[in-house]
Amino acid sequence: MQMPQPNDSVLDRRARIITMLQEVLPADAVIHDEHAIRAYECDALTAYRCPPLAAVLPGSTDEVAAVMRICHAEGVPVIPRGSGTGLAGGALPTADSVLLGVARMREVLEVDYANRFVRVQTGITNLAVTGAVEGDGFFYAPDPSSQLACAIAGNIAMNSGGAHCLKYGVTTNNLLGVTAVLMDGSVVEIGGPHMDAPGLDLLGVICGSEGQLAVVTEAVLRVLPKPEGARPVLMGFGSSEVAGACVSDIIKAGVLPVAIEFMDRPCIRACEDFAGAGYPDCEALLIVEVEGSDAEIDEQLGLIKQIARRHDPLELREATSDEEAKRIWLGRKSAFGAMGQINDYICLDGTIPVSELPRVLRRTAELARHHGLEVANVFHAGDGNMHPLILFDANKPGDLETAEALGADILKLCVEVGGCLTGEHGVGIEKRDLMTVQYGPDDLEAQMRVKDVFDPRWLLNPAKVFPLEVSAGRRVA
Amino acid sequence: MRPMNEDELAEAIRGAEGPLRVRGGGTRPVGRPVTGEVLETGGVAGVSLYDPGALTLVVRAGTPLAEVAAVLAEEGQMLPFEPMDHRAVLGSGGEPTIGGVVAGNVSGPRRVVAGACRDSMIGVRFVDGSGAVLRNGGRVMKNVTGYDLVRLMAGSYGTLGVVSEVGFKVLPVPEAEVSLVLEDMAPGPAVAAMAAALGSAYGVSGAAREPGGRVLLRLEGLAGSVAHRAQALAGVLARHEACARLEKDESRAAWAAIRDVAALADMPGDVWRVSVKPSDAPKVLDRAGGTALLDWGGGLVWLVQPEGTDLRAKLGGIGGHATLIRASEATRARLPVFHPEPAALARLAAGLREKFDPRGVLNPGLMG
Ligand SMILES: Cc1cc2nc3c(=O)[nH]c(=O)nc-3n(C[C@H](O)[C@H](O)[C@H](O)COP(=O)(O)OP(=O)(O)OC[C@H]3O[C@@H](n4cnc5c(N)ncnc54)[C@H](O)[C@@H]3O)c2cc1C
Numbered sequence: 077m078q079m080p081q082p083n084d085s086v087l088d089r090r091a092r093i094i095t096m097l098q099e100v101l102p103a104d105a106v107i108h109d110e111h112a113i114r115a116y117e118c119d120a121l122t123a124y125r126c127p128p129l130a131a132v133l134p135g136s137t138d139e140v141a142a143v144m145r146i147c148h149a150e151g152v153p154v155i156p157r158g159s160g161t162g163l164a165g166g167a168l169p170t171a172d173s174v175l176l177g178v179a180r181m182r183e184v185l186e187v188d189y190a191n192r193f194v195r196v197q198t199g200i201t202n203l204a205v206t207g208a209v210e211g212d213g214f215f216y217a218p219d220p221s222s223q224l225a226c227a228i229a230g231n232i233a234m235n236s237g238g239a240h241c242l243k244y245g246v247t248t249n250n251l252l253g254v255t256a257v258l259m260d261g262s263v264v265e266i267g268g269p270h271m272d273a274p275g276l277d278l279l280g281v282i283c284g285s286e287g288q289l290a291v292v293t294e295a296v297l298r299v300l301p302k303p304e305g306a307r308p309v310l311m312g313f314g315s316s317e318v319a320g321a322c323v324s325d326i327i328k329a330g331v332l333p334v335a336i337e338f339m340d341r342p343c344i345r346a347c348e349d350f351a352g353a354g355y356p357d358c359e360a361l362l363i364v365e366v367e368g369s370d371a372e373i374d375e376q377l378g379l380i381k382q383i384a385r386r387h388d389p390l391e392l393r394e395a396t397s398d399e400e401a402k403r404i405w406l407g408r409k410s411a412f413g414a415m416g417q418i419n420d421y422i423c424l425d426g427t428i429p430v431s432e433l434p435r436v437l438r439r440t441a442e443l444a445r446h447h448g449l450e451v452a453n454v455f456h457a458g459d460g461n462m463h464p465l466i467l468f469d470a471n472k473p474g475d476l477e478t479a480e481a482l483g484a485d486i487l488k489l490c491v492e493v494g495g496c497l498t499g500e501h502g503v504g505i506e507k508r509d510l511m512t513v514q515y516g517p518d519d520l521e522a523q524m525r526v527k528d529v530f531d532p533r534w535l536l537n538p539a540k541v542f543p544l545e546v547s548a549g550r551r552v553a
Numbered sequence: 554m555r556p557m558n559e560d561e562l563a564e565a566i567r568g569a570e571g572p573l574r575v576r577g578g579g580t581r582p583v584g585r586p587v588t589g590e591v592l593e594t595g596g597v598a599g600v601s602l603y604d605p606g607a608l609t610l611v612v613r614a615g616t617p618l619a620e621v622a623a624v625l626a627e628e629g630q631m632l633p634f635e636p637m638d639h640r641a642v643l644g645s646g647g648e649p650t651i652g653g654v655v656a657g658n659v660s661g662p663r664r665v666v667a668g669a670c671r672d673s674m675i676g677v678r679f680v681d682g683s684g685a686v687l688r689n690g691g692r693v694m695k696n697v698t699g700y701d702l703v704r705l706m707a708g709s710y711g712t713l714g715v716v717s718e719v720g721f722k723v724l725p726v727p728e729a730e731v732s733l734v735l736e737d738m739a740p741g742p743a744v745a746a747m748a749a750a751l752g753s754a755y756g757v758s759g760a761a762r763e764p765g766g767r768v769l770l771r772l773e774g775l776a777g778s779v780a781h782r783a784q785a786l787a788g789v790l791a792r793h794e795a796c797a798r799l800e801k802d803e804s805r806a807a808w809a810a811i812r813d814v815a816a817l818a819d820m821p822g823d824v825w826r827v828s829v830k831p832s833d834a835p836k837v838l839d840r841a842g843g844t845a846l847l848d849w850g851g852g853l854v855w856l857v858q859p860e861g862t863d864l865r866a867k868l869g870g871i872g873g874h875a876t877l878i879r880a881s882e883a884t885r886a887r888l889p890v891f892h893p894e895p896a897a898l899a900r901l902a903a904g905l906r907e908k909f910d911p912r913g914v915l916n917p918g919l920m921g
Pocket residue numbers: 119120155156157158159160161162163165166167178198219220221222225226227228229230231232233234235236237238239286287288290291292293412500501537
């Protein structure tokens with residue numbers, strides 16, 4: 077993955093830039109020591125690393141603004157960072173950049189149950205938002221599997237989703253407002269506790285802009301009352317095609333589960349070995365979860381099981397206790413960890429129309445065979461968000477490259493059947509060069525125009541999202 | 554001009570020599586009056602793709618809303634966001650189009666659980682002010698590939714581009730619905746009751762107070778579930794008032810009237826739409842006076858004001874924003890229709906318009 081050459085004129089001014097940053101931040105908030113700075117050289121796409129010129133950890137919106145003003149005046153690229161769990165290299169620094177982390181800004185500023193929102197600093201983790209309100213019967217709906225670690229900052233930048241977004245939507249559907257700092261240091265407030273913002277939907281564009289439009293420092297998030305209860309049912313099928321057809325039928329039937337998760341045989345096997353969740357020995361497995369009171373759950377699951385039976389399930393197991401529910405989820409939740417135990421892997425997240433599931437699974441297996449690698453599938457089936465895990469061996473020369481090539485082929489397939497490159501992980505550097513597969517030159521130009529307006533000099537996270545040759549004329553860095 | 558497909562639409566915009574007034578069905582003459590040649594989108598119509606098993610519908614922008622609803626109804630599905638029909642309140646004619654709904658981000662009572670129009674949108678195709686055909690998003694439910702111009706187009710009133718096609722996530726029509734009714738509720742207690750209902754676990758899908766003081770709380774879903782929740786919710790509300798119920802058609806009719814702001818339609822004066830933190834609604838009513846309909850648990854306040862009143866001056870200090878929906882052309886030319894934005898945001902908005910419509914031909918000045 078290519079990154080732009082660092083700007084020598086910035087590197088030459090390194091000492092002066094660090095001094096300027098130290099003037100506006102507490103001493104321990106400017107990190108430039110060769111060893112300490114290693115903590116910021118990559119995100120969860122660990123194959124690519126580069127220490128920044130300096131890392132700063134401001135404690136307030138004002139401090140963020142002060143850093144931005146300096147970097148703007150000095151022409152230094154800024155790389156925003158939340159918790160660094162991003163899978164696409166969105167928070168990968170360049171040698172001439174200042175990495176701006178919001179990890180010290182993690183306060184809950186306001187909790188308002190009557191109006192069902194919270195206002196937080198964006199360094200707070202996703203799970204801590206729910207933690208702040210769950211004692212009172214509320215929760216924050218988007219639930220990425222990384223929720224223990226990932227920050228609201230990264231969630232907003234990537235428009236992250238989770239297992240339950242079939243019912244509750246992704247980040248953008250649960251975000252009411254932000255406080256953000258533009259590259260020139262000006263602070264803007266967009267939206268708020270009211271349900272829609274006036275004028276153009278700037279909130280909608282900032283969400284999912286991968287840290288290229290503004291540094292988001294505070295957020296107003298919608299919180300929801302917790303459902304009375306939830307219960308999963310586990311279904312095993314003889315083939316992925318049948319499981320796919322069952323998903324479609326459930327969706328069409330008028331019951332909307334909160335989650336429909338899918339795992340194929342390689343994944344089931346790995347999870348069994350790792351977590352011993354007691355999954356059946358079969359080609360494909362679905363976990364379908366519904367919410368409500370016991371009676372409501374019975375009603376919904378009754379319907380769902382009736383549909384499933386039409387597809388001759390090899391196993392149809394409804395949780396009869398919290399213990400069993402946990403066990404059903406255990407394997408799914410440990411899927412990435414399980415795969416990580418046995419292999420290095422690349423996790424893709426292309427999205428496809430649900431009706432294309434069988435075809436895409438079949439073609440993916442063919443592509444994998446062609447490249448001589450194995451692919452395990454675990455994904456959010458209800459909304460077609462695939463997660464093919466490409467297994468490879470990082471110690472074997474050339475294996476990473478083969479895995480990346482297979483990844484590109486699978487993503488092209490997703491686009492070909494009417495889907496997209498990424499459903500929740502973002503483009504970052506990882507999928508940057510594939511953007512032309514999904515979008516024509518004019519479409520990319522339109523997106524880049526938006527960045528021109530927010531950040532005319534392209535200093536904020538500049539080398540991401542757009543293929544380098546496409547953004548070349550705009551980037552100073 | 555009435556282009557019959559996207560290419561002709563692009564051609565028309567490319568060839569425009571002066572300002573264009575973009576018109577879908579012409580049922581929503583909202584915004585600052587624009588002078589210019591009329592560009593009708595009604596010819597660019599029809600369903601491009603409907604995949605009920607994936608809950609997705611892609612439809613060309615000039616398609617009448619009624620046709621969209623009919624196509625979905627055949628499969629027992631619907632647009633989740635319950636778009637309002639502006640004809641009653643604006644006294645306008647014509648047939649609303651789906652493109653007009655998108656341009657105004659028009660969202661009805663179910664917004665409290667299902668989100669606004671923008672939340673159901675998954676893809677757009679549009680023609681920008683230079684005549685380029687652009688697309689963003691697509692037909693899948695989760696998509697973070699590049700920037701989200703889908704939401705940017707929602708509520709942009711045709712000032713950044715003319716939408717030619719839209720993709721939606723749709724939902725099954727609920728099997729049953731029932732509304733709990735609380736009579737004679739003053740604004741304060743009404744908003745408190747609605748907050749209690751919306752803060753409960755029972756999935757309230759509509760919370761409104763009619764001008765007369767009647768509060769309606771809607772529940773939708775499978776029949777058994779609705780019955781269970783109606784009982785449980787009545788329990789939550791017991792300390793507010795004894796609950797009456799509206800079943801099926803009665804409930805449906807009541808919500809259609811709320812959605813279309815029918816109660817204010819025949820009243821003389823200007824009609825404003827105010828978006829606030831729900832708990833601020835009583836304060837808004839107090840300061841503004843006049844007849845009001847509260848939706849979204851109080852978060853959306855529809856107000857009738859004497860002609861020419863600058864409502865914003867009365868509401869100073871309350872967060873949120875006010876839009877002037879119905880007023881004479883003279884008033885709409887004098888008072889900003891959309892809430893004036895802070896300078897930094899206005900600058901960004903102006904910058905985006907300049908980029909997407911460099912010649913300033915698309916509904917120039919409509920949004921202020
Ligand atoms: C095991 C694992 C499981 C995962 N599961 C999911 C999942 O289920 N669903 C999902 O959607 N994602 C998932 N992810 C991906 C990742 O957790 C999300 O993308 C998350 O939102 C990133 O948050 P972060 O705080 O770690 O962001 P970072 O990695 O620090 O940054 C991500 C992006 O946000 C930008 N950014 C960070 N802070 C700011 C800010 N303040 N202002 C502006 N831009 C900013 C960065 O520049 C970067 O482009 C998973 C990751 C892992 C490792």
